[in-house]
Amino acid sequence: MFQWFGKINYSPFTKVGAFADHLKDGRLMGSRCTACGTTSFPPRADCEECMSGDFEFQEISGRAVLHTFTKIVAAPTGFEDVTPYIVGVVDLEEGGRALAWFGETIAEEEIRIGMELQVVPRIFEESEEIKVYYSLDRPGTSWSKV
Amino acid sequence: MKGRVGIIGIGHGVFGRRSDATVQELAFEAFRSALQDAGIERDAVDASVIGSVPEYHKQRSLAGVVQEYLGLNPKPTWLTEVACASGSAAMRTAWMSIKAGVHDVVAVIGCQKMTELSTPEILALMGRVGEVQWESVFGTTFPAYYALFAKRHMHEFGTTREQLIEVAVKNHYYGARNPYALFRKEITLEKALVSEEVATPLQVYDCCANADGAACVILASEERARALSSNTVWLDGMGSATASMSVLRRPNLTGLPSAEAAAAEAYRMAGISAADVKVADVHDCFTIAEIMAYEDLSFCAKGEGGPFIADRQTYIGGKVAVNVDGGLKAKGHPIGATGVSMTCEIAKQLRGEAGERQVPDADVGLTHNVGGIGQYCFVQILRRD
Ligand SMILES: [Zn+2]
DSSP, X not given: OGGGBSSSOSXXXXXXXXXXXXXXXXXXXXXXXXXXXXXXXXXXXXXXXXXXXXXXXXXOOOEEEEEEEEEEOSOOTTOGGGOSEEEEEEEXXXXXEEEEXXXXXXXXXXXXXXXXXXXXXXEOTTOSSOOEEEEEEXXXXXXXXO | OOSOEEEEEXXXXXXXXXXXXXXXXXXXXXXXXXXXXXXXXXXXXXXXXXXXOGGGOSSSSHHHHHHHHHTOTTSOEEEEOXXXXXXXXXXXXXXXXXXXXXXXXXXXXXXXXXXXXXXXXXXHHHTTSSOTTTTGGGTOOHHHHHHHHHHHHHHHHOOOHHHHHXXXXXXXXXXXXXXXXXXOSOOOHHHHTTSOEXXXXXXXXXXXXXXXXEEEEEEEEHHHHHHHOSSOEEEEEEEEEEOOSSGGGOSOSSSXXXXXXXXXXXXXXXTOXXXXXXXXXXXXXXXXXXXXXXXHTTSSOTTOHHHHHHTTTTSTTSSSEEOTTOHHHHHOBXXXXXXHHHHHHHHHHHTTOOGGGOOXXXXXXXXXXXXXXXXXXXXXXXXXX
């Protein structure tokens, strides 16, 4: 149910839709091509190396290093209520990158490029529908339903 | 491959909030002045190519309404769209059609109305500039992506906040001297540094502004150009390349690989190097974008873009004059028109008609037009005989 992913979801239908189901259960999944073994995060259904369409989900550790970040002050439609918010791009230990918000375990003042972070599955609080995302938090932070 | 392709006419409208005109009326202004500049009749035009980004217009399928209003039916037309590089994509397809021998004279029209949309409509569009599956879900915006580049560039190379804003100071300095520019006033470093935050470290003065506007270039085959015009400027290098939509799949976040590749192709085709370029219009949608452009185009070494502007190397009199028409920053950025506007400006420089903004001995010029956050890039090398 990829429509669960993100505060606003623009692409509910995708071959990697089960990513959001896994995220809801606390698992962060990349993809692995079953033909040649190429892995990817974010996951993709079709292998960019060998062009095979056969893939499986593979859980990743979420351990990451901050590559760059910005605090967004001028927000687009649908994000007004969380403005300002800080997004970071991290390099994942297993390869690939993720873009996400910082979680509450990290104070704005301590954010530094190069710092170690943990990508943590999250469920939005106080939302009637299921909405999942992931956040950038202090290493060792574990997923918990809130 | 046929001979060279020449620019025989240029036309440029005033950029800004054009509440007085529809997009086809803006296109008409630019087209009429380009015909006058070329000294040719409308009948001499074999086809037109329209560069524009459709989602800003209420009118769907824009090329049709523009072609009708210009009085060019039943000649062929088509629209090109690659975000903010749509104008240069129009240039490229027109150039291709002449190189292929299909057409001899083609009008390239970049036109855009951006102020028809309401603020909520703009804000909704703003939320979908990135890759929507994995990035826009976190509320990324256009300035936010360039802010991510800026932060990383500052981290790796020690580029400073002041160096970024020096780009805006330069572009406003020249914009104040360009009658077609949206902002015709100079700014100071001190004032720019206290402007409102948009996406850290970028503030309002680091960002270009949406605008309405149109520009037109008339291209001709070498044979027709020599017959029709005595001050042709030649399109001798045409580079074009792409990079991933997602910043998660880029090799680095301190430059645009599409720009490096497009520049390499354009330099090779023209048989020149970066050092030969006297004047350039580069895609300064944000101040960091101009600094990355210096590096991607090899005007300076990687990482030295900050000191390059601080040393005034891109003012007239420096190593290479960059955006001495005000750039997107001061001229305004009607996205579909921008690439064509760049070509107009560089052609004007090579013809020696840029007035107080004229770069001395300008014989080789360059345009660098980026789509989105570098998904697309087009680099042109222009040369006079
Ligand atoms: Zn494969």
